[in-house]
Amino acid sequence: MKFPVEQIWIEDDAVDLPVTRSILARVSAEKILIGSEIAEEAGRIDLQPDPLHSGKRILKLVRYRGAFVKPCPGTREYNCCGLKILNIGQGCPIDCRYCALQVYFNNPVMEVYVNLDDMLRELSSFLTREAPEKFFRFCTGEFTDSLALEPLTGYVGPLADEFSGRANATLEFKTKSDYVEPFLELKNPRNIIVSFSMNAFSFSKTEEIRAASLQRRLNAASRVASQGFKVGFHFDPIVPFEGWEHGYGETVDAIFSAVSPDSIIWISLGVLRFVPKLKDVITARFGPLRYFFDSFSPGLDGKFRLSPQRRIAIYRSLARRIRSHGPNTLIYLCMESQGIWRDSLGLEIRNNQQLEELLDGAAISHTGR
Amino acid sequence: MLSHENIKIIKINPEQIDLNNRDFFIPSFESLAPMAVSIQNVGILNPPLVKQTLNGLLVPVLGRRRIESLRDLGGSYMIEVKVAPPSLSDDQAFLVAYWDNLDRIRKDSGVRAYVISRLLELFPVQTLVQSVFPALNTAPIGPSLERLKKIGGLEYHILKALSCGKINEKSAVILAEMQVNQREILFELISQLALNSNKAFELISQLFDLSVYWKESISDLLGRPEVRLLLDDTGIGLTEKAALVRDLVRRWKFPEISRDRKNFDEWVKDLNPPGNVSLRPSQSFEDDSVYVEIRVRSRAHVQELADVARRLE
Numbered sequence: 001m002k003f004p005v006e007q008i009w010i011e012d013d014a015v016d017l018p019v020t021r022s023i024l025a026r027v028s029a030e031k032i033l034i035g036s037e038i039a040e041e042a043g044r045i046d047l048q049p050d051p052l053h054s055g056k057r058i059l060k061l062v063r064y065r066g067a068f069v070k071p072c073p074g075t076r077e078y079n080c081c082g083l084k085i086l087n088i089g090q091g092c093p094i095d096c097r098y099c100a101l102q103v104y105f106n107n108p109v110m111e112v113y114v115n116l117d118d119m120l121r122e123l124s125s126f127l128t129r130e131a132p133e134k135f136f137r138f139c140t141g142e143f144t145d146s147l148a149l150e151p152l153t154g155y156v157g158p159l160a161d162e163f164s165g166r167a168n169a170t171l172e173f174k175t176k177s178d179y180v181e182p183f184l185e186l187k188n189p190r191n192i193i194v195s196f197s198m199n200a201f202s203f204s205k206t207e208e209i210r211a212a213s214l215q216r217r218l219n220a221a222s223r224v225a226s227q228g229f230k231v232g233f234h235f236d237p238i239v240p241f242e243g244w245e246h247g248y249g250e251t252v253d254a255i256f257s258a259v260s261p262d263s264i265i266w267i268s269l270g271v272l273r274f275v276p277k278l279k280d281v282i283t284a285r286f287g288p289l290r291y292f293f294d295s296f297s298p299g300l301d302g303k304f305r306l307s308p309q310r311r312i313a314i315y316r317s318l319a320r321r322i323r324s325h326g327p328n329t330l331i332y333l334c335m336e337s338q339g340i341w342r343d344s345l346g347l348e349i350r351n352n353q354q355l356e357e358l359l360d361g362a363a364i365s366h367t368g369r
Numbered sequence: 370m371l372s373h374e375n376i377k378i379i380k381i382n383p384e385q386i387d388l389n390n391r392d393f394f395i396p397s398f399e400s401l402a403p404m405a406v407s408i409q410n411v412g413i414l415n416p417p418l419v420k421q422t423l424n425g426l427l428v429p430v431l432g433r434r435r436i437e438s439l440r441d442l443g444g445s446y447m448i449e450v451k452v453a454p455p456s457l458s459d460d461q462a463f464l465v466a467y468w469d470n471l472d473r474i475r476k477d478s479g480v481r482a483y484v485i486s487r488l489l490e491l492f493p494v495q496t497l498v499q500s501v502f503p504a505l506n507t508a509p510i511g512p513s514l515e516r517l518k519k520i521g522g523l524e525y526h527i528l529k530a531l532s533c534g535k536i537n538e539k540s541a542v543i544l545a546e547m548q549v550n551q552r553e554i555l556f557e558l559i560s561q562l563a564l565n566s567n568k569a570f571e572l573i574s575q576l577f578d579l580s581v582y583w584k585e586s587i588s589d590l591l592g593r594p595e596v597r598l599l600l601d602d603t604g605i606g607l608t609e610k611a612a613l614v615r616d617l618v619r620r621w622k623f624p625e626i627s628r629d630r631k632n633f634d635e636w637v638k639d640l641n642p643p644g645n646v647s648l649r650p651s652q653s654f655e656d657d658s659v660y661v662e663i664r665v666r667s668r669a670h671v672q673e674l675a676d677v678a679r680r681l682e
Binding site: 043044046047048049050051077280281283284288290293294295297298299300305307308309310337338339 | 494495498510511512514515516542546577578579581582584622623624625626629651652653654655656657
C-alpha cells in the first residue's frame with residue numbers, strides 16, 4: 001500500500017540517525033523541513049479547519065525521549081488484558097472516520113520514532129530484568145497502525161529479532177494494511193503475532209479511508225498463516241449499523257475461509273465506545289455520522305457506551321458465529337466488565353489477572369515454551 | 370489611517386444614520402435603558418464615528434448603541450458625529466470597532482462568536498492569529514475557530530440566548546449544525562419550557578441525536594402525538610411539563626436504561642429501605658452493583674457499618 005506523504009519533518013537531533021537516512025531514501029516528499037521551519041509549518045497546519053487532513057500526509061521523524069515500553073492505557077473500571085505497548089510512533093496515514101486517535105494526541109502529524117537503537121535497548125533491558133516467570137504480550141499497534149508505515153521504516157525485522165527465542169514475550173503487529181512481506185522473510189515465526197483489524201465489509205468500505213480492503217487483509221493473513229505465523233483478528237469497533245448481524249457474520253465466515261482455526265491465536269471483540277469529545281471532532285470533520293448518534297451513555301469510565309443488553313446481544317451473535325467455525329478459538333472482549341463476559345461468552349473473568357492469564361496462555365504456547 | 374487630522378465632525382439628525390447597515394456591527398445584548406437615561410441627563414459627550422458609503426449613506430462604526438438610544442428617546446435634534454476619512458477601508462473600520470469593543474467581546478461568548486466569524490470573513494486567519502486574536506485569549510487552533518465561526522452565524526436571538534446564559538456553547542454548536550427552521554422549532558421549545566442551560570443542552574443534544582439516528586426531523590419528532598399531548602396540556606404547570614418532556618425524550622434516547630431505571634425504582638420501592646438509606650444503581654446500569662448511602666447519627670455507628678461492608682466484600 002502506498003500512502004501520500006507530502007512532507008517530511010525532521011527534528012534536529014534525528015537528522016543523522018540511520019533510520020532517518022533510510023526513510024529519506026525510500027520516500028519522495030514534496031517538502032523536507034528541518035529545525036525552525038517545522039514550527040512555522042506546524043502553526044500553519046494548526047490553523048486549518050481540519051489539521052488532521054494535512055497531518056496524515058506529514059511524517060515527522062523524531063528522536064523519542066519518552067518510554068518506549070508502556071502499559072496499554074486501559075481503564076480501571078473494566079477488565080483489561082495487561083497488554084504492553086511498544087511505542088514506535090504516533091498517528092497513522094489511514095483515516096478511519098471513527099478513530100479514537102483523532103482526539104488522543106495534540107499533534108495532528110504522524111510521528112515515527114527513529115532512534116531504533118534506543119528502542120531496542122530499552123526493550124531488551126525490560127525483558128531481561130523482569131522475573132523469568134512473568135510473561136509479556138507486546139503490541140505496536142496502539143498509537144499507530146503497526147504496519148502502515150513499515151515500507152518506510154523497516155521495523156519488523158529488527159523487532160522480530162529482538163523477540164525471537166525469548167520465552168517470556170510475544171510481539172503483536174496490529175494493522176489495517178496488507179503489507180506482510182517483511183514477515184515472509186523472517187526465519188522464525190515464533191513470538192510474532194500478525195493481527196488484522198476487521199469489520200463488516202460494507203462498513204469498512206465507507207469508514208476506513210485508505211485502509212486495505214478487508215479481502216486484501218484476509219489475503220495477507222492467509223499468506224502469513226501459511227508461513228507458520230499465528231494471526232489474530234480484532235473486531236474493534238463493532239458498530240451496530242442496520243444489518244450488522246449479517247455484515248459481521250459475513251466477515252467471520254470470510255476469516256475462517258481464509259485462515260485455518262489452528263492459525264488463529266485469538267479474536268477480540270469490542271463494541272464502539274468513545275470519549276465524548278470524539279463525537280464533536282468527528283462531526284466537525286465528516287458531518288454527523290449516524291452510528292455515533294445511537295443511544296450511547298456514559299459508562300463507568302466516562303466513555304460513551306451502548307447499554308449492556310445491546311453489547312451482550314452483539315457479542316453473543318459474533319461469538320456464536322466464530323464458534324460455529326472454530327469451537328476452540330479464543331475470543332476475548334476489550335474493556336468489558338465481569339457481567340458482560342459472563343452473559344456474552346459464558347466465561348467468568350473476575351479481574352484483570354484472570355484475563356491476562358487467559359491470553360498469556362495462548363501466547364506462551366506460541367513461543368514454544 | 371484614522372487620526373484626528375483626517376476626521377471630520379459634522380452635525381446631523383440621528384435619523385440620517387443607517388442602522389440597518391451591519392458592516393461594522395458588534396452586537397450588544399444588554400438593555401439600552403441605562404444608556405438612554407444617561408443620554409437624557411447629560412446628552413452624548415463622545416460623538417459616534419460614522420463612515421460614508423459609496424452611495425452616500427452614513428453607517429455607524431462606533432456608537433451604534435448611543436444612536437439607538439437617542440432614537441428611542443424620540444424628539445428631533447441634531448447631534449455631532451465624527452466622519453471617518455474615505456481612506457479608512459471597510460475591514461480597517463471593522464477593526465476600529467473591534468478594538469473599541471474589546472472588553473465586551475472578551476466577556477460575552479455570543480458577541481465573541483459573532484465577531485470572530487465576521488473577522489474570518491474579512492481577514493486571512495494568519496493575520497488574525499498574529500495581531501487580533503491574542504487580545505481575545507482565544508486558542509488559535511483551526512477547529513475551534515471553525516466552531517466559533519459556525520456559532521457566529523446563528524440568528525441574533527439565539528446569540529442573545531447564548532450571551533445571557535440561557536443556552537451554553539455546546540448547545541449553540543449543535544443548533545448551528547441544524548437547518549434554520551429546525552433549530553428555530555427546537556429553540557422555541559427550549560424557550561417555551563423555560564429550561565436552564567444544562568437542561569436545555571440535554572434536550573437539544575438528545576433531540577438532535579434522535580433526529581440524526583432515526584432520520585427524522587426535529588419538527589416531526591416534536592409533532593409526534595405523545596409530545597403534542599404534553600405540550601398542549603393546559604392542566605399541568607410549566608415545571609412539570611418540562612420534566613415530562615425531558616423524561617419522554619430520555620426514554621426515546623435511552624430505552625434500555627429507562628427500563629432499567631423503572632425496574633430499579635420499583636425494586637427499591639418494594640424493598641422499602643429505612644429513611645436514612647438511599648440507593649442508586651451503577652452508572653448507566655453498567656453492572657449489577659448498587660451504591661448504598663446510609664446516614665448515621667455519629668461516627669460511633671460507622672464502625673458497625675464498616676464491619677458489615679467488610680463481610681460483603
